[in-house]
Amino acid sequence: MDLSVYMNSVSVDCVVFGFNNGLMKVLLLKMKYTHEWTLPGGFVRKEETVESAATRILKERTGLDNIFLKQFRVFSEPERSKMNPAVSDLVASGANPDLDWFAQRFISIGFYALVDFTKAVPTPDYFSEKAEWRNIDEVDPLIIDHSLILQKALNTLRLQISYQPIGYNLLPDKFTMPELQKLYETILGKKLDRRNFQRRMLSFNILNKLPETKKGGAHKAPFLYEFNLENYKKALENGLGGGW
């Protein structure tokens, strides 16, 4: 592994939230020697931006391109890298000669990503023995400050859905109102009132109601919707409800 291609001092950590059918998971890696869990992450190449680094790392860990990816916070406690027990275990394992590199102070740029977990192929990196989706409420303690990074990403996502739309790329192209509500309930970890949800969601003007209904259920066939992508993008920029 040639570390000379990377910038010193700067790393990227990615909280990859995976959704499907009312489940919310997070992508974790299990380290080779210490068997501890970690978020996918990596370093920043000398010729790339931090966004390119995060995109590259996610592509390597999931096989996916073009996913919703957002910088959300920088983690810079001076002693954070020293909280990494993996460094001393790497010494013991003899696996890596570049210990000065791993012992330096890293400032980590936190990103979060939203994907359909059925479309991703979890792939371990050089330091890990496996990569897998874990349910969001069944996550073991993570190395360094990764548990904090995960918690902050979740808080950011929950605040974000109060002012920006979500769901594109996470739901089928055509979806029902209950499916959309289920996505919100999954992220928020709580039940929402059906009528209030529908009224509020329709007021944002980001949905097209389709003339079709979803067939095959036991109940009355619910209407199908699709996102109005033009308004959806505007709401991403200006906030739901159009701001002030």
Add this chain to the structure above:
Amino acid sequence: MDLSVYMNSVSVDCVVFGFNNGLMKVLLLKMKYTHEWTLPGGFVRKEETVESAATRILKERTGLDNIFLKQFRVFSEPERSKMNPAVSDLVASGANPDLDWFAQRFISIGFYALVDFTKAVPTPDYFSEKAEWRNIDEVDPLIIDHSLILQKALNTLRLQISYQPIGYNLLPDKFTMPELQKLYETILGKKLDRRNFQRRMLSFNILNKLPETKKGGAHKAPFLYEFNLENYKKALENGLGGGW
């Protein structure tokens, strides 16, 4: 200037928005030799977080403590530092021997801050000949990517006020609804409807209406309000309107 106390590769740039009485300004520094304008900024000490660095830099440039300060984005174009004509001018001036330091790639963490500009004392740094408040719509082109950083900070602030409260520390403890509306109009750069503004603002439940009115105006004395700090803080965390 002892540069050995700082981390390599990481800098902080601060967009300091100053408000008072319907005016919105931004704090800029004018560089000594090139006379170009720049945002206040600096490097990160080896023992401090990026937040501590930004707080320290703002204290040095404004004399103010305890100001609203928020990380909003990382700027990491690989060539961004090379866009700095000040480096070659520093060579010509003979002012600084540490050119390797300034020529290295820096990833800059952008912060924005909100202050009452009448309470700040603009203070130049080692590299600048003066520090001053400029009206937000009368800003000359800035060095490197600082014009972009300013624009992104302004976009973030405008989106933020669609989902989080603002005004604490920028308005007097007791203020009128027209004064609060003026603050929003100043940030947004547009007029708002008086009735809609009042109705929407009251619906957030972050204001206490006081039993007093503001005396001394030519018109009917308007009621005074204060922020309900408990609800204000909740809305900072969960979004205005309490989210979903």
